[in-house]
Amino acid sequence: MSEVAEPEETTGAGQTGLPILEVADLGLTYPNGREVLNGVSFQVFAEETFVILGGSGCGKSTLLNILIGVLQPSCGRVRVTGQDIHRLHPAELKSIHLQCGMLFQSGALIESLSLLENVGLPLRQHYRRVAGDVLEETARLKLRMVGLEDHADKRPSGISGGMKKRAALARALALDPLLVFADEPTSGLDPVSTQEIDDLFIRLTRRIGAAAVVVTHDIASFFRIANRAILLGGERDGEYRGRVIMQGSRDDFRASSHPAVQRFLNTSLGAHPLS
Amino acid sequence: MITGKLTYFRLVTELGVSGVRTLLRPSTLSLDDTVAQMRSIGAGAVPTAGLIAVTAGFILALVLEVQLSQVGKVEMVPSLLWVILTEQVVPVGVALIFTGRSVSAVAAELGSMQVSEEVKALFTMGIDITPYLLLPRFLGFQIMLPMVTLLGIYAALFGGWLLCGPVLRMSLSDYIFYALDGSRFTSVLVALGKSALFGFIIATTALYKGMNVRHGSREISEATTQSVVVAVIMVTLADAAVTALELT
Ligand SMILES: Nc1ncnc2c1ncn2[C@@H]1O[C@H](COP(=O)(O)OP(=O)(O)OP(=O)(O)O)[C@@H](O)[C@H]1O
Ligand SMILES: [Mg+2]
Secondary structure, eight states: OOOOSOGGGGHHHHTSSOOSEEEEEEEEEOTTSOEEEEEEEEEEOTTOEEEEEOOTTSSHHHHHHHHTTSSOOSEEEEEETTEEGGGSOHHHHHHHHTTEEEEOTTOOOOTTSOHHHHHHHHHHHHOTTSOHHHHHHHHHHHHHHTTOGGGTTOOGGGSOHHHHHHHHHHHHTTTOOSEEEEESTTTTOOHHHHHHHHHHHHHHHHHHTOEEEEEEOOHHHHHHHOSEEEEEBOGGGGGGBTSEEEEEEHHHHHHOOOHHHHHHHHHHHHHSOOO | OOSSOOOHHHHHHHHHHHHHHHHHOGGGSOHHHHHHHIIIIIGGGHHHHHHHHHHHHHHHHHHHHHHHHHTTOGGGHHHHHHHIIIIIIHHHHHHHHHIIIIIHHHHHHHHHHHHTTHHHHHHHTTOOHIIIIIHHHHHHHHHHHHHHHHHHHHHHHHHHHHHHHHHHTOOHHHHHHHHHTTOOTHHHHHHHHHHHHHHHHHHHHHHHHHHTOOSOHHHHHHHHHHHHHHHHHHHHHHHHHHHHHHHO
16 A cells, blocks of 8 residues: 555644634434434544544434534534534624635535536635635635646536546645645545545645544545544444444554454454555 | 435525625626527527417417307407416416426436535535525526517417418408407416516426435436426416316
8 A cells, every 4th residue: 555645744833822623512412313323422622634433324424414513413512613502692603614624525516517617616705805806716726626627617517436436536725725625535436536525625625724523434535544533333233333342543543452443453354454 | 414314495495695695796697608598498499489480379269260150259369369368378288388498407417416416526526505506597587588588479379360461361560469358467467477486497307306316326217207297287276276266
């Protein structure tokens, strides 16, 4: 496995100062009575890549939806740059959103717009007074960063899954956010494209100095991009269901003897042979 | 609004608030989008609506002519046509055409935007869903339904003349004279009022059903079917209610 963009260098530096994202004692029970998250707490610091690991259906997307203020938690708090996002006025939440980028599991590009218009959308929203052609040029630049400048006028339905993810990444980074959320940025991609997206993701978030919160169940991705991570418990983890099983750096995970961590790493490693 | 259920009341309130805001600051509404929606929802319906209106006018004139000639009152055909077409047939007919063409399309489009997380993505980009997504579609129905209804009235009357002209040997000017003789011009206002009401009903039905899709393509097809059924029922009931009110 080639190690591109070794993330270790920024670990220590990132953890000084105040956290950008603070999650405290988060719990969520869906209206149908299904308890998905319970007592989840962690902090994310500037310029670090924080990974949320967990098996299918353990509540990773649910957690991310709470973090971006789309879903209201049953209990607990989420603070972004010190502000509790679930207690904010819509206008204040909007200004938080402008400092965050979000990369959805399916890409979530607007089907009726071209790639260029998709990337330009947050720009136009934020810089209302700036001339249209300046914004278009900026959007084109963002597309070039992800290598899609030749496909600027295509619709999302006309490009491959990997290209969709890259376009969505360009859109998420359009406003140079402080914090980027990504829901399984590499799901559904072959191992080579997975590595390409991972490398691109790390390179671009590092370049703009953003912190990243990445959800994945791909162990190979985890070892490539993570500074720190948490492992969420799912159905099979008994008392840990919906709770944080472990929190730590990649080395902590490698060294851990916790049976649930072992099980998660080993079964996944079987699918992705790593050195 | 994004993950929880969007109630009908909340939807109408949001549309109202956002509409007032747009009047105060027109720049919040995307003019391009609104025009595009008016074109696809309204202008696209003109050929179908026109054809059906001409046919309906012709058939109704034929029926009336056959019936009234038996009692020797054929000169009443144009004015009866006018009242029946303007106040009853055309407003409901055009509303039903809009329902078949666009209510299903808008509900399906919004539903698939929900499923593919596009609505969430807009929200997290700090974009207000109502002025960006809902208001242009609402205005597409609300503005275009009365306009196409007006066109439909002309088309249906013309269809009536296609029969009255050759069969009753009426020139177009005679036909118009007889049609307007003794009939109320307020019929047109009634027609426009009705179609504005129908426009509101079918627009909000489409938005409501589409925005409440959460996951899965099965939900999209369910929402699409339901939006059409509900819109048809609501338009029919509203028509009955308005007509009853008007005649008492
Ligand atoms: N709106 C909802 N109402 C009730 N239960 C839900 C709802 N949304 C999700 N769930 C349930 O909550 C659990 C967590 O779902 P979630 O989508 O967060 O999992 P995930 O970890 O992202 O899974 P995946 O890896 O498949 O994306 C699942 O068991 C799911 O069935
Ligand atoms: Mg998920």
